[in-house]
Amino acid sequence: MDGRETSQAIERKAAQWVARMDRGPLDGRQQEELQRWLSGDARRRGAFIRAQALWHRPDVIANATLPPELCRQEPARGPASPRGIHRPHRAPRRAAPAVRRGLAALAASILLFVLVVASMPMPVAYATAKGEMRRVPLADGSTLTLNTESRVDVYEEERRLRVRVRSGEVFVEASGSGEPLLVEIEGLRLRAGAAAFVVRKLDGQPAQVVVQDGEVGLPAPEGAVNALAAHQRGSWKTASGRIEVASLSADQMQRELAWREGKLAFHGERLAEAAEAFARYSDVRIVIPDPRLANASITGLFAANNPAGFSRAVADVFGADVRQETSREIVIVPED
Incomplete structure (x- = not known):
């Protein structure tokens, strides 16, 4: 031989x-x-x-x-x-x-x-439907909270857990016991000990990580940002591969995490953007055909599963009319 x-x-x-x-x-x-x-x-x-x-x-x-x-x-x-x-x-x-x-x-x-x-080790997939929220305990004591229309795959490899966020929004509470929890998003691998953070992958938006507590390690090149601390948000620019980091105030953090309470928080967003946010949680569409009204800014805290209540509040504030054209569509128009 x-x-x-x-x-x-x-x-x-x-x-x-x-x-x-x-x-x-x-x-x-x-x-x-x-x-x-x-x-x-x-x-x-x-x-x-x-x-x-x-x-x-x-x-x-x-x-x-x-x-x-x-x-x-x-x-x-x-x-x-x-x-x-x-x-x-x-x-x-x-x-x-x-x-x-x-x-x-x-x-x-x-x-x-x-x-x-x-x-080969096969993942366990977890997903939520539109308007659903789900809490998933992991073997190491960590937990995942999946927001509406979210999906993750969980791998257990050599007694180490790895979570791949495929879509949606996930709140991760890493226990810090044993090996760091690995979280993948857009090909990037994050490492977390004892930390609480949101991982976000929404259509048409850059991937984001928002850290509430602890620290989340990043696979960044030498000399670049290599970790996100508490009250920081990292946004990935796919074209350049850069990570933009922003520090968040307590009020901003509260708005970032409002979805965990079933709420949507706005602070100066356009009404058209607010309508798009509600579409993630409900099959009922909010339509604002008037451009001036659609570009008006809105501030407030609203129940994510109540687009009708949001529409009535908008109508009261801006002196508009609400028309329920069909069971799946609410139209907000300026008063005649």
């Missing part, structure tokens, strides 16, 4: 790398480790490409058919025709021995890939 790595071991390692990459972006150390592995045995890069193809397009293998040039024909003589002319009888196409061996090897690779993936 020369100690050379077996093909099966290479296929297994390639499948592990592909499954790991699907769970989230690799950090710098992991990228270097992957490149070192790929630059070793010449068979590794091919195994890695095959594993990626199987992971992303299993239907290609399931629906594959043999091209004619990979099959051979074995003609046989049929019975003589009335004129004494023999006509060739086409036998069914059968794969040549080399092709059969290749297919057997491919089937073994697929089976190995499935076994490797099946052994």
Whole structure:
């Protein structure tokens, strides 16, 4: 035995790398480790490409058919025709021995890939519907509170918890027991000991982290911001990769966390923006067709699940009319 790595071991390692990459972006150390592995045995890069193809397009293998040039024909003589002319009888196409061996090897690779993936730690998904709020306890004593239309995946890897925020708004209360809690958002991995913070990923808005208590570590380059402290908000600019940090007053923090009490807090936002905020919590739409009214600013605390009550309050303040056009639409217009 020369100690050379077996093909099966290479296929297994390639499948592990592909499954790991699907769970989230690799950090710098992991990228270097992957490149070192790929630059070793010449068979590794091919195994890695095959594993990626199987992971992303299993239907290609399931629906594959043999091209004619990979099959051979074995003609046989049929019975003589009335004129004494023999006509060739086409036998069914059968794969040549080399092709059969290749297919057997491919089937073994697929089976190995499935076994490797099946052994990987799978996440537990939690989600909320529109208008719903949910509290999720974690194994280490931490808790997650999911706001309306939010989704997270929770992984338990080597006794360490990792939370991937896929969408919505989540309040994280990290217990600080044992290893730091890992929270992923937009490819960024946050680390938290004993801390309480909001992770936000809403359509059309930059990803944000708002820290109420404790400190949240950031994977920032050397010399940049590497942690967010209490009463700070970090906003990720996807295009540049920069993190904009803002300090928040006590009143601002209260507005940031108002949703945990089922409220929406506004302080100078446009009415059109307020209407969009209510749309996250209810199927009833608030429509403000008049541009001047839509651009008027609003300040106040309102129940998130009561768009009708908000509309009536707006009408009283701005001297407008409220029209319930349908069960799913409320229209606010200036008085005639």
